[in-house]
Amino acid sequence: MPSADAAFELLICKLERLTRLTDADRAALQELPSKIEIFAADQLLVREGDRPADCCLLLGGYACRYKMTEAGDRQIVSFHMAGDLLDIQHLMLERADHSIATVTQAEVCWVPAANVKALLQARPAINEALWRDALIDASIFREWVLNVGRRSATSRIAHMLCELATRREAAGLGAPEASDLPLTRQQIAQATGLSTVHVTRVLGDLSNQRVLTPPDCPIRIIDWERMCQVGEFNGLYLHAA
Amino acid sequence: MPSADAAFELLICKLERLTRLTDADRAALQELPSKIEIFAADQLLVREGDRPADCCLLLGGYACRYKMTEAGDRQIVSFHMAGDLLDIQHLMLERADHSIATVTQAEVCWVPAANVKALLQARPAINEALWRDALIDASIFREWVLNVGRRSATSRIAHMLCELATRREAAGLGAPEASDLPLTRQQIAQATGLSTVHVTRVLGDLSNQRVLTPPDCPIRIIDWERMCQVGEFNGLYLHAA
DNA sequence: CGTAGGTTTGACTGATCTCAAGTTTGGTGG
DNA sequence: CCACCAAACTTGAGATCAGTCAAACCTACG
Numbered sequence: 001m002p003s004a005d006a007a008f009e010l011l012i013c014k015l016e017r018l019t020r021l022t023d024a025d026r027a028a029l030q031e032l033p034s035k036i037e038i039f040a041a042d043q044l045l046v047r048e049g050d051r052p053a054d055c056c057l058l059l060g061g062y063a064c065r066y067k068m069t070e071a072g073d074r075q076i077v078s079f080h081m082a083g084d085l086l087d088i089q090h091l092m093l094e095r096a097d098h099s100i101a102t103v104t105q106a107e108v109c110w111v112p113a114a115n116v117k118a119l120l121q122a123r124p125a126i127n128e129a130l131w132r133d134a135l136i137d138a139s140i141f142r143e144w145v146l147n148v149g150r151r152s153a154t155s156r157i158a159h160m161l162c163e164l165a166t167r168r169e170a171a172g173l174g175a176p177e178a179s180d181l182p183l184t185r186q187q188i189a190q191a192t193g194l195s196t197v198h199v200t201r202v203l204g205d206l207s208n209q210r211v212l213t214p215p216d217c218p219i220r221i222i223d224w225e226r227m228c229q230v231g232e233f234n235g236l237y238l239h240a241a
Numbered sequence: 242m243p244s245a246d247a248a249f250e251l252l253i254c255k256l257e258r259l260t261r262l263t264d265a266d267r268a269a270l271q272e273l274p275s276k277i278e279i280f281a282a283d284q285l286l287v288r289e290g291d292r293p294a295d296c297c298l299l300l301g302g303y304a305c306r307y308k309m310t311e312a313g314d315r316q317i318v319s320f321h322m323a324g325d326l327l328d329i330q331h332l333m334l335e336r337a338d339h340s341i342a343t344v345t346q347a348e349v350c351w352v353p354a355a356n357v358k359a360l361l362q363a364r365p366a367i368n369e370a371l372w373r374d375a376l377i378d379a380s381i382f383r384e385w386v387l388n389v390g391r392r393s394a395t396s397r398i399a400h401m402l403c404e405l406a407t408r409r410e411a412a413g414l415g416a417p418e419a420s421d422l423p424l425t426r427q428q429i430a431q432a433t434g435l436s437t438v439h440v441t442r443v444l445g446d447l448s449n450q451r452v453l454t455p456p457d458c459p460i461r462i463i464d465w466e467r468m469c470q471v472g473e474f475n476g477l478y479l480h481a482a
Numbered sequence: 483c484g485t486a487g488g489t490t491t492g493a494c495t496g497a498t499c500t501c502a503a504g505t506t507t508g509g510t511g512g
Numbered sequence: 513c514c515a516c517c518a519a520a521c522t523t524g525a526g527a528t529c530a531g532t533c534a535a536a537c538c539t540a541c542g
Contacts, residue, residue, distance in 0.1 A: 067386075067387045069392060077386045089376045091372075092373045093373065093376055093377070093480050094480070120368065124362050127361065127362070131332075132333045134376065137379060138379040139330065139334070139339075141382035141383055141385075141386060142318045142319075142339055143338075144382075145318045145386055148390040148434070149316045149389040150310050153497075153498070184519095185522095186521095192390070194498075195498070195499055196520090197521095198497090198498055200521065200522060201498095216506085216507095236290075236336065236338060425488065426488075427487095436530070436532080441491085442491090
């Protein structure tokens with residue numbers, strides 16, 4: 001069970017990658033009330049239409065945001081990993097316009113939204129860090145619109161995997177070519193707007209070309225260069241330092 | 242030529258739809274330095290990779306943000322209309338991760354980014370209003386990922402047109418069924434991830450079903466109910482009051 | 483009046499989807 | 513430890529939505 005101290009350590013670490021914090025900022029963060037909880041894979045954290053009262057910090061594992069069509073098809077709109085703030089939007093917007101769920105088993109830290117919101121006014125540096133974080137989030141959504149709208153199935157999948165691996169590295173979770181990406185074909189399909197069957201075929205191709213690990217292993221990028229080429233991946237939109 | 246006064250009137254109006262402003266807030270906004278400029282259709286306002294020093298407020302006409310694939314295909318990621326702030330993201334992020342261009346002739350008001358950023362610290366209500374604005378932007382991007390990723394060509398186009406008409410109404414530019422939408426088939430194709438040819442066919446169908454104006458007229462929604470059904474449109478994600 | 487850009491139409495192509503039947507995997511209880 | 517089950521994955525065959533190509537048709541504008 002992760003401790004609250006470790007949680008704020010992670011958060012401070014994340015915010016310091018976005019801006020410079022003072023000791024007072026760090027202290028203010030550490031004094032936030034918090035509640036830690038562990039979820040199994042595929043559990044709902046926030047439901048579309050809710051009015052969440054808590055802000056959710058992901059401590060470990062993976063999560064995603066998604067929306068549904070009327071026909072019941074799921075579109076994943078982003079993936080998240082340790083250190084990510086899953087719902088700054090609910091600080092300022094009444095109702096959740098999308099759902100949030102775990103992808104793998106995950107540890108989560110809940111902080112009352114009102115307390116975080118108070119920090120935005122009281123601590124300019126924290127305001128700035130969270131602004132940056134929210135704007136980078138939006139930049140990633142823009143890239144996803146491009147990815148899903150204009151690229152071939154193969155590029156799309158490659159691009160998405162490159163993004164995840166790059167963000168893992170930026171979050172200090174290991175180099176791209178050393179990161180297992182814990183996604184099922186269904187989840188990849190839901191994130192890229194493809195069918196599960198087609199994802200299977202494309203991943204098979206990428207494995208045959210020795211760009212990805214074989215189909216029966218956890219997904220990992222073997223040939224980073226080639227993968228970036230295939231996915232037209234250029235990480236500038238992630239605005240990492 | 243629109244005046245600077247009118248420009249700030251528009252901005253204040255927009256921000257007051259997002260939060261309550263004090264007289265001091267309004268005064269601070271009115272004192273911002275500004276420069277007004279008129280652009281023809283299809284002119285670049287911000288180029289991907291730039292480090293914009295000014296923040297851009299759209300006073301009249303339409304604009305869009307877009308990204309390009311390596312093959313040179315353009316994906317429009319959002320449309321904008323009078324009152325929209327086109328690049329709050331450049332207050333906090335160094336380099337533009339996308340380009341911004343006019344769609345029609347447009348009047349634009351430039352405000353130095355540094356001055357706007359100063360207001361975020363000095364005036365909590367303005368900070369909050371711009372936070373809301375940025376988060377709604379992000380919500381729209383999420384909806385676009387769903388739209389482009391999961392819906393049929395017809396739903397996709399219908400949804401996008403419904404969004405535009407709804408936002409026009411929210412911005413005080415006229416009821417949905419009274420709004421001509423000044424988009425070419427190419428622009429619709431670039432926004433929905435479709436080919437121009439296919440957009441022509443789909444718009445033809447929608448006209449035949451008396452949901453849209455005929456092909457030789459400006460695009461306008463005739464049957465709002467039907468159009469919303471076709472596009473699975475539910476405007477909650479726009480977070481308008 | 484000639485040119486350019488946008489639009490329309492038809493014929494053909496192809497990437498991706500759907501359906502359906504296996505196969506593997508991981509977890510669970512006997 | 514094994515048998516069983518559910519869920520995920522794989523594979524093939526056929527269907528379809530949307531793309532490409534190409535030619536003709538507008539319309540605006542110089």
